Amino acid sequence: MWIDEQPRTRWVDPATFRFRRPDLRLGTREHRPDRAGLVAGDRIAVRHTVRTSTATYTLLLNAPVWVGRRGTGEALRDAVAELRAIDLTYGPNRPESLVSRLRRGEIGPDSYPPLADLVDRCAAMRAVTDGWFDAWAVPGGFDPGGLLGGWAVERAAARLRAAGIHDYAVLTGADLTVRGHAAHGGPWRVAVHHPTDRRRTPLVLEMTAGAIGTSGVTGRQGHVVDPHTGDPADQLVAATVVGPDLATADAYATALYAAGAVGLGWFRPGSEYRALLAARR
Template identity: 45%
Template sequence: MGLRRVEQIMGTAISLEIAGTVPDDEAARLADEVYAWMRLVDDTFSTYKENSEVSRLHAGQLTASGAGEDLRHVLAVCADLWAETDGYFDVYATGRLDPSGYVKGWAVQVASDRLMAAGATDHSLNAGGDVRVHGHAPTGGPWRIGVRHPWDPAAVCFVLAGSDLGIATSGTYERGQHVIDPRGGGAASGLRSVTVTGPDLGRADAFATAAVAMGAAGLDWLATLPDGYESAVVTDDGRFFRSEGLPEHAG
């Protein structure tokens, strides 16, 4: 038994694997629900779709109070994250409303929580590097997740392992220097790749984005993350740093 499926949503490959004892027909139904949710999130939060709630809010065609529950929730959390990151996680850093640095991780976290509630306790969901794993892999051991090497797309930089873990990676290697330093106003530099692990993938996603925006100062800031969150960094000049509790695979 088990299910593996990949679909293209949000401009990236979203892969789902459900292991364990979930019957095939139930696994297929749950997968349909996961991908329907991810498409709904894309339709709501995309900055590329003119009719998304985010685009309509930015254009003044929608008020925050008139937005749907999901958008109101995301805006409230992002406001808290702005304060928590000393303003470096800023959904207006690009000059327009763009909560993407939180939304993808949050959406994956919600989908994973729903799979858990439905009894699919052994699963892995990966949306373009935002990963949530729970339970056991088909091998019976923990899930193993390779984090892409920031200079070689065919290689991994390191491998993480866990049975209840969110993993978010932000960097400049795939889409160029797209993360903006909200204080300087220009493209952030100094950190080529930041990976944050922790119990809540949305927050991990935002923390990784904020650290990239900080540049070199992000190294010290990552050491102050809340309990349960760990980090790994590759700098622009090729140095590697990791926190002591990073759940690396030892094999």
């Protein structure tokens, strides 16, 4: 089931991409070499990939020339440092992370402001998804993994904006957040491929601000559980949600993957978040 219409996102006829290739693809493997310091007109285009212990991130920057190559490099290093720091500091699989210490009762959720924000976001998503996203319904206690990657991406993106870079895309797996314009000067053109049927024409979006969160396309079985039963979720093969913030979109996608079609009721007309894909098994 493909579900259309998203505020602040323009849907594009895929046939137009015979002449204009997508800038980004989700749901398919696409290998392109890293590029750094490419100056085109009044922009500096940079592409960089970083791997942490749990994820691979790709950052595409379209920086204004006034920031300079040095400033662009510093902004990139700052964003990468944020991604690595979150992996080290909040990773639930790291015994000494703040999340692990919280689970053992050694610290409280308000001990560190970012940790409090992470906990508050998980609690909010549990409420709006009728408990289908529940970071506490896992063995061992609190595990924010369903939105941690998106939270990390948004914090890294905030570092880019603080450095004066407002045209960028940050991707991890089948998730992304974008802002501003691509190197060609237009909106970011994103092709979203069906997770199982490669013959299906991809959905194509033009985006200047927003995020796409996906659950279920990694190939791992049982990575999302039904928080009400503890059993692996098995209704969908993938769920994709579009909205302004990746942490929230990612959490919605995780909840929708677990809930199945009943979760479509969360996305009411006028909502900032919309279900883009709910592919049944």
